[in-house]
Amino acid sequence: MAQIELAGKMFDIDEDGFIQDASDWDENVGAAIAPTEGVTEMTEEHWKVVNYIRDYYLEFGVAPMVRKLCKSTGFDMKKIYELFPSGPAKGACKIAGLPKPTGCV
Amino acid sequence: MSENTNRSENSKTKRKYPFKIEHPTEEHRPETMINAMKDILNADIYKLPLSIYLDTCARCNTCSTTCHVYQTTGKVEDLPAYRSEKVRRIYKKYFSRSGRLFGRLAGAKELSEDDINSLLESAYRCTMCRRCNLECPMGVDNALITRIARVMLSYLNLMPSNFEISVNSQLEGETRNTSAIPRIAFLDTLEFLNEEIEEIVGCDMGFPIDKEGSEILFIAPVSDYMMEAETLMGNAVALNAAGADWTVGTEFYDAINYGLFYSDEKLEQILQCVHAEAKRLKVKKIVVGECGHATKTLKLFTEILCKDSPVEKIESVLEFTAHAIMDGKIKLDPSRVSETVTYHDPCNLGRMGGVLDEPRTILKACTDNFIEMSPTREENYCCGGGGGTVTMDDIYDFRMNVAGKMKADQMRSVGAHYVAAPCANCKKQIRELIDFHKIDSTVVGVHDLVLKALVLDDASQKKSDSDES
Numbered sequence: 001m002a003q004i005e006l007a008g009k010m011f012d013i014d015e016d017g018f019i020q021d022a023s024d025w026d027e028n029v030g031a032a033i034a035p036t037e038g039v040t041e042m043t044e045e046h047w048k049v050v051n052y053i054r055d056y057y058l059e060f061g062v063a064p065m066v067r068k069l070c071k072s073t074g075f076d077m078k079k080i081y082e083l084f085p086s087g088p089a090k091g092a093c094k095i096a097g098l099p100k101p102t103g104c105v
Numbered sequence: 106m107s108e109n110t111n112r113s114e115n116s117k118t119k120r121k122y123p124f125k126i127e128h129p130t131e132e133h134r135p136e137t138m139i140n141a142m143k144d145i146l147n148a149d150i151y152k153l154p155l156s157i158y159l160d161t162c163a164r165c166n167t168c169s170t171t172c173h174v175y176q177t178t179g180k181v182e183d184l185p186a187y188r189s190e191k192v193r194r195i196y197k198k199y200f201s202r203s204g205r206l207f208g209r210l211a212g213a214k215e216l217s218e219d220d221i222n223s224l225l226e227s228a229y230r231c232t233m234c235r236r237c238n239l240e241c242p243m244g245v246d247n248a249l250i251t252r253i254a255r256v257m258l259s260y261l262n263l264m265p266s267n268f269e270i271s272v273n274s275q276l277e278g279e280t281r282n283t284s285a286i287p288r289i290a291f292l293d294t295l296e297f298l299n300e301e302i303e304e305i306v307g308c309d310m311g312f313p314i315d316k317e318g319s320e321i322l323f324i325a326p327v328s329d330y331m332m333e334a335e336t337l338m339g340n341a342v343a344l345n346a347a348g349a350d351w352t353v354g355t356e357f358y359d360a361i362n363y364g365l366f367y368s369d370e371k372l373e374q375i376l377q378c379v380h381a382e383a384k385r386l387k388v389k390k391i392v393v394g395e396c397g398h399a400t401k402t403l404k405l406f407t408e409i410l411c412k413d414s415p416v417e418k419i420e421s422v423l424e425f426t427a428h429a430i431m432d433g434k435i436k437l438d439p440s441r442v443s444e445t446v447t448y449h450d451p452c453n454l455g456r457m458g459g460v461l462d463e464p465r466t467i468l469k470a471c472t473d474n475f476i477e478m479s480p481t482r483e484e485n486y487c488c489g490g491g492g493g494t495v496t497m498d499d500i501y502d503f504r505m506n507v508a509g510k511m512k513a514d515q516m517r518s519v520g521a522h523y524v525a526a527p528c529a530n531c532k533k534q535i536r537e538l539i540d541f542h543k544i545d546s547t548v549v550g551v552h553d554l555v556l557k558a559l560v561l562d563d564a565s566q567k568k569s570d571s572d573e574s
Contacts, residue, residue, distance in 0.1 A: 015125075016498075060290035061280075067334035068297050089331075101331075102274055102285045 006032040016090075018100040022057070025097030037091040039084060046083055046095075048073050053088075054096040063093050063101065123226045124499045125266040134261055135216040139199050141260035145253055146200060148369070150409060158250055159196045161243045162186055168237035168247065173486050173511040174230055185237040185247040188227045191220065192254050225263050228254040229500070232491030232508055233366070234452040239483060251492070255367040264367045267496040271363050272371045275378065282327040282359035291355060294330050302338050306561060310345040312337075315386065316352035322383045323351050323422070325394025326529040327359035333532070336395055339552025340422050342559055344392070346436075347429035351392070357382040360399035361529070366493035373410045376402060380414040390418045392425050395527035395550045397453030398493075404458065421454065423527055423551060427463035430470050437558040442472035444522035446554065449478065449512070449535060450485035451528035464551050468525060471558040478519045486511040488526070490534030505541045509534060513542040520545070527551045 001012045001020070007028035012020040017036055019025065030050055031042050039046060052072055056064040063069075066088055070076055075083070084091035089101050122129065130137065145151050168185040169175055175183040182188070197204040198213040214220075228251055235248040258264065271283040280287050286294070292314070299311030313319065323344060329337050344351050357378045364372025383391055393400040400421045407419060429435045446468055454460040461482050468475050478485065489509025494500060505513075512535070516524055524539075524546050526532050535548045 060293055061287040062285060062290045063331070065294050065297065065331055065334060067301070068294070071297075071301075102270055102283065 014100055016094075016100055018094055019097055020099065022097045022099065025054075029097060030095045033095045033097075037084060037086045037094055039091065039095065042095075043083075045075070049075065049080065049083060049088075049092050050096045053092055053098065057096065057098050063089065063098060120222075122263075124229065124497050126263055127266050127269050128262050130261040130263075134218060134221050137260050138195065138216060138221060138257050141257040142195055142200065142253075145256060146196075151253070154246065154249060155196075155253065158189075158245045158247075159193050160201075162189065162193065162245050163243055165242065167240045167242060168245075171237045171240050173234070173236065173489065174232070174508055177507045177510045182227065183230060185231070186245075188231055189245070189247045189250040191224045191227055192250050192257075194220075221258075221261070221263075224254055225258055227251075228258060229265065229492075229494060229497070230503070230508075232452075232487045232489065232494055234487035234491045235456055236452070236484070236487065239456070248492075252366070256369060259367045265493070265497050267498075268363045268367055268493055271361065271496070272368075272375070275359060275361070276371070276374055281357055281378070283361045283363070284327045284331055284359075286327060286330060288355055291330065291358060295353065298334060298338055298341070301334065302341060305338065305556065306342055306559065308561065310342045312341050313352045315355050317385075318387045319350050319352040320388060321349055321351035321390045321392050322386055322388040323353050323392045323394065324358060324360040324379060324382070324399075326361045326396040326399055328361070328529050329394060330358075333395075333529070333550060333553075335553035335556055336527075336550030337552075339550065339554070339556035340394055343422070343426040343429065343435060343552060343555050346559060346561065347425070347434040349425075352386060352388070354382040354386050356385060360393050360396055360403065362399055362402040363493055363496075365398050365402045372402065372406065376406055376410055379403065380407070380411045380416060383414065383416050387415075389416065390420075391416055392420060392422050394422055395529070395552060397451030397458075397528040397531065400460070401453040401458050421458070421460050421463070421527075423454070423460055423463045423467065426552070426555060427466040430466060435555075436560040436562065437467075437470040437555065438560045439469075439471060439473045439558065441558040442523075442554050443474065444472070445474045445476055445520070446472050446523045446525055447476050447478050447516075447519045447521035448481075448551075449488060449516075449524055449526040449531055450482060451526065451531045452485075452487050452491055454528065455485060456483050464525070464527060467551050467555060471554040476519060476521055478515045486515055488512050488528075488531040488534040489538065490530055493530075495530045495534045501537075504534060505538065509538045513538045513544060516546055517542070517544050522546060523554070524548045525551045525554065 003010050004013050034042050053063055080088055172185050195216055204213055231251040233248040233251050238246050274283050274285055295312045302311045303309055362375045364375050393403055403419050489504050489512050526535050526548055527550055532548050539546055
């Protein structure tokens with residue numbers, strides 16, 4: 001498995017660049033992943049989305065339903081795509097240190 | 106734009122595959138493939154159709170006029186008849202009387218490693234949409250032959266990585282669903298949806314949970330619980346407005362069945378999980394959410410593979426809602442959806458399942474601005490992500506530029522604001538096509554519009570109020 005250094009720590013990553021062990025994640029790591037997903041600067045709005053996803057994942061073991069993410073952050077889908085060009089599942093979840101979403105869709 | 110073949114290399118082996126494969130078998134490949142075909146020919150459900158489809162093909166190439174892949178590439182390898190010929194050759198060489206006796210004299214070739222590689226590539230360039238079957242004068246079903254090829258290849262563990270991950274997640278994973286949604290998250294999502302429904306329609310019309318003894322089990326493709334809130338809320342309000350006695354189950358809640366696309370064994374195992382949940386909740390009927398292949402799997406294979414199931418009836422939520430509209434149980438106000446709406450027929454629901462009038466009945470009740478794509482109904486083009494290929498990120502270029510090209514052209518030419526597509530796979534593919542080809546449309550589920558157009562009379566409001574008190 002490939003490894004990558006993020007914010008001074010080594011991480012195992014899958015072929016799509018998702019980090020494998022979410023427990024070592026911190027905001028510096030998130031900020032270091034961000035440019036790989038087309039996010040040049042992590043603003044307060046970016047952190048609002050990333051932290052919500054991360055907290056939900058820690059409580060429920062999966063990313064939140066997209067509509068719940070929008071409702072809880074107050075951002076619509078258009079805004080989320082503006083913040084994360086590769087979308088909530090690929091971009092925001094990856095920056096939040098979640099494993100790659102499984103599934104068919 | 107050129108098509109990128111995008112070959113991913115498996116680091117452990119010398120072989121290259123056209124897409125990511127988890128654990129490919131590298132040894133004894135031709136023998137295994139021949140044994141696989143032997144097994145398949147011995148299976149009751151295949152004996153008759155296969156012997157007909159493999160024996161008859163007039164090589165007239167009428168199928169060339171119907172295949173969305175061939176029409177886009179113009180390459181002989183993408184002709185349905187040519188694709189099927191790769192399977193037919195194995196059959197003729199090893200299983201037909203003439204092949205066994207005179208194969209060598211007739212120049213029949215032994216199955217080679219290259220033949221297997223080429224079959225793998227072919228089997229996943231076909232989206233199993235069965236459009237070619239419409240025009241075939243001999244009635245040959247090339248999609249079934251593609252499926253046979255995929256089942257044979259699965260004996261060598263040659264299936265797309267995401268197929269294997271999804272199926273294992275359902276059959277062996279803790280969460281028992283393809284999106285790996287744990288039960289607590291599922292419950293949280295249902296609670297959220299129920300609150301949202303109450304906010305939108307003004308009364309309690311949410312999801313009943315684990316209500317044993319209900320008449321109906323509602324089961325959706327689980328990805329809807331991540332992505333398609335409006336579709337699910339529309340499903341729930343339709344069931345409730347029609348006065349159905351229904352429930353969702355929280356032990357097995359995923360109607361997706363990727364066994365359909367490569368493995369009879371997995372298909373049956375997943376189907377059994379759905380029926381076990383139906384049995385646990387003592388329901389008589391299953392209503393399947395908006396999903397083509399899941400609906401087809403449950404409707405078609407239950408009778409063959411789950412003979413002991415107490416479930417008496419299985420239908421798509423589209424059939425349920427259309428019948429409730431026709432019976433006057435659900436009222437919709439077509440002025441609520443003022444935008445233009447077109448409909449994409451998912452192949453597994455329309456061409457293969459005969460669910461053609463029902464979605465149109467619903468949409469025409471939701472809006473006065475319904476327009477058909479051309480061609481449509483049985484002749485509609487595949488979204489380009491059929492046969493499970495929508496899950497294969499490594500063939501994204503193929504899905505956008507080749508398999509989805511005809512669909513993109515169709516959508517652009519009809520120019521509707523909404524493209525209603527009642528299938529989780531079609532929705533994902535169409536959403537990506539709209540984005541990639543910069544088409545000015547939005548993809549929705551059919552029930553997203555039901556949610557918008559639903560009219561509640563005072564009686565249902567009052568009933569809901571008295572239920573709460």
